[in-house]
Amino acid sequence: MLTVDVDTGTLAQVERIAAEWRDLCARALNDEPFYRPEWFQSWLRAFMPDVAVTVLTARLEGRLVAVLPLVIQHGFTGGLPARIASSPTNYHSCRFDMLREAGLVGDAAVLEIWRSLNQINGWDVLCLDYVPQGGALEALRDHAAAEGLSVWTRESWRSPYITTAGWDQSPDFFLNQTHSHFSRNIRRLIRKCACRGPLRLERVDNADSGMLEKFYVLEGAGWKGESGTGINSDPVTLQFYNDAATCAARYGYGRLYLLYYGDQLAAGHFGFHYNGRYLTAKCAFDESLRAIAPGHLIVNAILNDCAASGLSELDLCGDSEDCITKWTSNLNRHSTILVFRQNA
Numbered sequence: 651m652l653t654v655d656v657d658t659g660t661l662a663q664v665e666r667i668a669a670e671w672r673d674l675c676a677r678a679l680n681d682e683p684f685y686r687p688e689w690f691q692s693w694l695r696a697f698m699p700d701v702a703v704t705v706l707t708a709r710l711e712g713r714l715v716a717v718l719p720l721v722i723q724h725g726f727t728g729g730l731p732a733r734i735a736s737s738p739t740n741y742h743s744c745r746f747d748m749l750r751e752a753g754l755v756g757d758a759a760v761l762e763i764w765r766s767l768n769q770i771n772g773w774d775v776l777c778l779d780y781v782p783q784g785g786a787l788e789a790l791r792d793h794a795a796a797e798g799l800s801v802w803t804r805e806s807w808r809s810p811y812i813t814t815a816g817w818d819q820s821p822d823f824f825l826n827q828t829h830s831h832f833s834r835n836i837r838r839l840i841r842k843c844a845c846r847g848p849l850r851l852e853r854v855d856n857a858d859s860g861m862l863e864k865f866y867v868l869e870g871a872g873w874k875g876e877s878g879t880g881i882n883s884d885p886v887t888l889q890f891y892n893d894a895a896t897c898a899a900r901y902g903y904g905r906l907y908l909l910y911y912g913d914q915l916a917a918g919h920f921g922f923h924y925n926g927r928y929l930t931a932k933c934a935f936d937e938s939l940r941a942i943a944p945g946h947l948i949v950n951a952i953l954n955d956c957a958a959s960g961l962s963e964l965d966l967c968g969d970s971e972d973c974i975t976k977w978t979s980n981l982n983r984h985s986t987i988l989v990f991r992q993n994a
Contacts, residue, residue, distance in 0.1 A: 654707065671749070696890035697886060704721065705720075706767060745809075775990055780807070800989075800990040805984070808984070811981070812978045840950075865906060869918070904922060930968075949966075
């Protein structure tokens with residue numbers, strides 16, 4: 651029999667179940683770095699350190715088979731005051747889902763967690779952001795709708811991804827998969843760069859503070875620096891990325907890519923190598939080098955490095971930009987889901 655526990659408290663409760671939470675990741679249907687306990691701990695420590703966290707856990711004979719963290723706060727929906735049970739997410743979260751075991755046990759756990767959540771007094775609206783298509787929380791939404799609750803779903807963003815299948819060890823392989831006009835331009839830029847010195851990609855798999863600072867400075871330059879939206883512009887955001895990088899390095903899946911044009915840092919990607927994929931959480935390029943398209947040059951270099959390392963995919967998490975769709979038409983779609991209680 652499945653049992654569900656609902657615990658509300660401080661960040662310490664996440665730490666209490668962190669070990670079995672990580673064990674569940676190895677068995678989960680939808681294991682990604684953004685669903686791990688250390689990711690939520692980093693996010694909560696930075697953005698909501700004083701907010702109570704509600705964690706729903708499903709177990710089968712004591713074994714953790716599903717986990718869903720939420721925060722419940724007073725807010726507004728449609729201009730009206732409401733108690734909102736929301737995903738612990740913001741723009742930096744990339745995506746959010748309930749971690750669940752594969753198979754029928756996981757299917758049943760999603761239903762039981764929904765039933766337990768629906769019995770909790772204290773919330774009027776369930777708000778879940780950045781939910782991937784086909785995720786466990788879409789199934790939870792469907793259970794709510796089947797019980798007669800009002801649900802609302804809106805696409806929030808589309809994340810491009812590029813597979814490395816069929817790589818023939820040629821540095822032009824991925825360019826050859828793109829439109830001929832685009833690929834010719836990128837090859838021309840690579841030749842142009844070679845006149846100054848070869849492009850050099852550096853990969854860092856630890857939380858090297860000096861390398862991270864180089865990335866932050868690059869990411870915070872240009873329009874982000876002017877608008878105050880760079881990582882370095884906000885101590886809270888900086889804390890989150892430093893903490894997330896340290897945790898990812900501790901568990902062996904952190905990764906930072908830096909692309910140099912001669913001696914000049916031209917572009918960077920902060921992300922994770924995880925379950926045979928590379929997932930980019932943040933990217934940046936030197937706007938003064940826009941003429942050589944450093945954002946495209948680093949994507950090409952990362953794709954070749956991923957393929958050579960045996961990784962199967964580059965997942966450019968976050969919302970799609972027109973420039974990235976020059977590389978692929980494959981998109982991971984995400985939604986915002988709202989579920990309204992009958993008394994809301």
